[in-house]
Amino acid sequence: MDFDGLFDSFYPKLRRYCHRLTGDPDLGDDAAQEAFVRLLERGPTGTDDGLRSWLFTVATHLIRDRARVSENRRRLLDGNPVLPAGPPDPEEEVVREERRERARRALAVLSHRDRSLLLMREEGLSYKELAAAVDVAPGSVGTLLARARRRFAAALEEERDGDESSG
Amino acid sequence: MVTNHLDEGVLHSLLDGELDPSEAVRAREHLDGCPECRARMEEAHTLLGEVQAGLDLLDTPEGASHHRWEVRRRWARSRSQERRRSFAAAAVLLLVLAGGVASAHPASPLRGWVASVWDGDRGAEEIREPAPADLTSPAERSGVEVELREGSGVVELSSVPPGTEVRVRVMPGDRLGLHVSGDARFSTGPGRVTGEEPGGPVEVTLPEGARQAELLVNGEVWARWSGEGLDLPGAAPLESDSLEARFRVPEEGGL
Numbered sequence A: 001m002d003f004d005g006l007f008d009s010f011y012p013k014l015r016r017y018c019h020r021l022t023g024d025p026d027l028g029d030d031a032a033q034e035a036f037v038r039l040l041e042r043g044p045t046g047t048d049d050g051l052r053s054w055l056f057t058v059a060t061h062l063i064r065d066r067a068r069v070s071e072n073r074r075r076l077l078d079g080n081p082v083l084p085a086g087p088p089d090p091e092e093e094v095v096r097e098e099r100r101e102r103a104r105r106a107l108a109v110l111s112h113r114d115r116s117l118l119l120m121r122e123e124g125l126s127y128k129e130l131a132a133a134v135d136v137a138p139g140s141v142g143t144l145l146a147r148a149r150r151r152f153a154a155a156l157e158e159e160r161d162g163d164e165s166s167g
Numbered sequence B: 001m002v003t004n005h006l007d008e009g010v011l012h013s014l015l016d017g018e019l020d021p022s023e024a025v026r027a028r029e030h031l032d033g034c035p036e037c038r039a040r041m042e043e044a045h046t047l048l049g050e051v052q053a054g055l056d057l058l059d060t061p062e063g064a065s066h067h068r069w070e071v072r073r074r075w076a077r078s079r080s081q082e083r084r085r086s087f088a089a090a091a092v093l094l095l096v097l098a099g100g101v102a103s104a105h106p107a108s109p110l111r112g113w114v115a116s117v118w119d120g121d122r123g124a125e126e127i128r129e130p131a132p133a134d135l136t137s138p139a140e141r142s143g144v145e146v147e148l149r150e151g152s153g154v155v156e157l158s159s160v161p162p163g164t165e166v167r168v169r170v171m172p173g174d175r176l177g178l179h180v181s182g183d184a185r186f187s188t189g190p191g192r193v194t195g196e197e198p199g200g201p202v203e204v205t206l207p208e209g210a211r212q213a214e215l216l217v218n219g220e221v222w223a224r225w226s227g228e229g230l231d232l233p234g235a236a237p238l239e240s241d242s243l244e245a246r247f248r249v250p251e252e253g254g255l
Helices: A002-020 A025-042 A048-066 A067-080 A089-107 A112-122 A127-134 A139-164 B007-014 B022-034 B036-054 B065-104 B111-121
Strands: B143-145 B152-158 B165-169 B175-181 B183-188 B191-196 B202-208 B211-219 B220-225 B238-243 B244-248
Touching: A002 A025, A002 A048, A002 A112, A002 B065, A025 A048, A025 B065, A048 A127, A089 A139, A089 B036, A112 A127, A112 A139, A112 B036, A127 A139, A139 B007, A139 B036, A139 B244, B007 B022, B007 B036, B022 B036, B143 B183, B143 B191, B152 B175, B152 B202, B165 B211, B165 B220, B175 B191, B202 B211, B202 B220, B220 B244
Parallel strands: B152 B191, B152 B211, B165 B202
Antiparallel strands: B143 B175, B165 B244, B175 B202, B183 B191, B211 B220, B238 B244
């Protein structure tokens, strides 16, 4: 596969994953690009699944290593939205942003591993790829993912309740 | 009575389509006969929907078009650094090997020097210092740089002798550069640098920030930069990547 083929196949999802995992567009872009450059340096050989798993693993490690957890969490909590193109409807945009903010906060309270699992699964990684990426046995991915989902759903619920009681 | 209920991990694996076919069949058979697990399966299904709805709220970054270029640029830089590291390592190895070979030769001045150092006999008459390294100075380098004009610029080389090596690189900044190892006649204008009759290898810098920048050699466009990679419409390069190319001016002006 040539550069453009690799880029089109993997980069957009990798970038979205990095953005969501960090909550920081700059940090996310940097990690996605660095992971991709490392793939090119290493020589992109192997199956598509293998390459994707490798890319997401490297990006996850880069993010974990680079981001200071407290700073990263603060950014997640503060919110750093990627502004949509075009003029939005102000009221709709306010509501959408509130919901987005709740989702960000809910994600921010999860552990790094739970966040990674949820977001990588969202980008289409298989259990086998997830196992390789977070370094666990493939047989335990279902259980870990189930727990991460419950925690995220509970955190979302808490955020909703918190907003309703304060509003 | 049903025992050994399906655990939550199996339920999620089933919902995600990640169970082996044979395990999936067994799990479905169990679900058919176990109301408790069916209820938990429903819960897991609802949970998946809630999670998906939450994830759908998250940001999706836009505008990745420039990322293709940025990744290429970082890759090219990393390869360039790797080449420099390899070259330095090779040079050190070569020096060590050359030193070893020279020391092994009976007539070598190095041999005597090494022996003397080994023996600590520095005062003896036959001790000779090792020959100094060849410190021939590199050819004198000359050059000019100018700023772009309204985002564009041209570097023009003319009367370039056959066999001359021309290297063009895209570099950060907003200045055109033309440097020659040897003599050349330079002139500059707004967004333009010209060099005539270069007396040695030529190095051209096209600025990364340019909307468009070109290198002309003997009247032909050899390289063009417009922010998306180096286009080489002219001569075939000896080597190239998205940010750098190296040419040799052909005989008889052919490309």
